[in-house]
């Protein structure tokens with residue numbers, strides 16, 4: 399039975415259910431499984447012909463154990479992916495010579511975050527129902543996370559969800575994907591401030607122990623283990639679609655390191671992976687770290703790929719834990735130093751390990767636009783700017799054409815129409831289920847940048 403331990407070694411050891419409900423560990427660390435289930439070559443062969451949902455069951459079940467009854471888990475998985483518009487759920491598209499895109503944008507909100515949040519919303523509801531509990535989900539968003547979290551939680555009986563976004567600072571498509579949801583358990587707050595203000599308010603609400611406990615606050619951000627787990631599946635699925643047992647390289651547009659860390663877990667479970675390539679935009683803390691060995695915080699600058707505009711990469715701590723041979727006290731020290739000094743330097747040994755499994759590159763806005771334009775010219779395919787960062791870096795690394803290079807396409811181009819139109823002259827259209835998005839009625843509260851007012855709003859509506 400798999401147990402979960404904190405990367406900082408001081409929080410209680412928990413089972414799957416408690417880890418999902420807790421999110422962050424009480425010592426400030428992140429939960430990781432104490433051991434990784436293994437698939438043999440023979441197992442992989444048997445898995446390779448399964449449908450997406452049957453595969454998801456086989457990959458995730460060993461991490462969940464008896465926390466969810468087998469038939470219930472199967473039903474939750476089928477329900478999570480029933481609203482995806484492509485029958486393959488995560489189809490692989492050939493672009494060039496042994497070059498592929500893994501399309502992860504066929505879910506309800508058109509970004510890969512649906513894979514995790516559709517599943518997490520249902521898993522949470524399952525535990526809450528069983529325990530006769532209620533929860534308040536709160537989060538701040540600059541775009542994609544908010545709509546995916548709302549879609550995952552809408553209409554669930556045991557939870558209310560409050561999402562803060564900076565007023566007039568998210569795109570119209572992104573805002574409307576949140577504010578046109580009609581379910582009565584969904585609350586959108588447009589805060590008169592920046593995304594950082596929204597995040598600070600959310601942090602301060604969590605820091606208020608009385609409020610946190612009274613409202614049973616929970617976060618569904620990317621450090622929740624359940625989100626990572628749901629993302630492990632499509633790495634297997636992509637390899638199997640290539641139909642061979644040969645190693646594949648994956649290039650992943652990265653912000654908080656959640657998505658690419660899921661690829662690392664797939665590799666540890668036995669999936670043959672040649673290289674995992676971290677692709678960042680000009681907010682390139684990870685690319686710099688691989689190059690120099692120092693992980694150092696700098697300011698954030700806005701780019702065409704806003705969901706990757708991050709100062710630090712929270713899930714990187716999970717990888718560090720392995721790079722330091724799972725020594726929680728070493729990670730505790732590193733993260734404390736990092737908080738004080740805003741940087742730390744990896745040990746020789748950790749850096750060597752990191753560079754063995756991973757490579758990293760960056761693409762700035764100019765390269766992003768050039769890649770969007772080039773791919774449209776080559777094969778009439780429209781890329782969203784996040785995917786374009788990935789493909790731009792993938793092409794830099796794809797030297798040996800005998801090894802397949804799969805870039806994760808993390809969002810639909812119609813989510814970022816301005817950048818796509820500017821690069822290609824072509825306006826990307828929203829899929830049919832969202833075609834009337836721009837004329838639907840919106841529902842949101844506009845509120846001052848003030849934690850006290852937001853607190854009373856939440857109290858009044860829950």
Ligand SMILES: *Cc1c(COP(=O)(O)O)cnc(C)c1O
Pocket residue numbers: 509510511542543620651652653654655656657658705706784808809
């Ligand atoms: C969130 C997001 C990313 C970054 O994913 P991480 O798991 O934070 O690395 C990349 N692309 C898109 C479109 C996203 O929404």
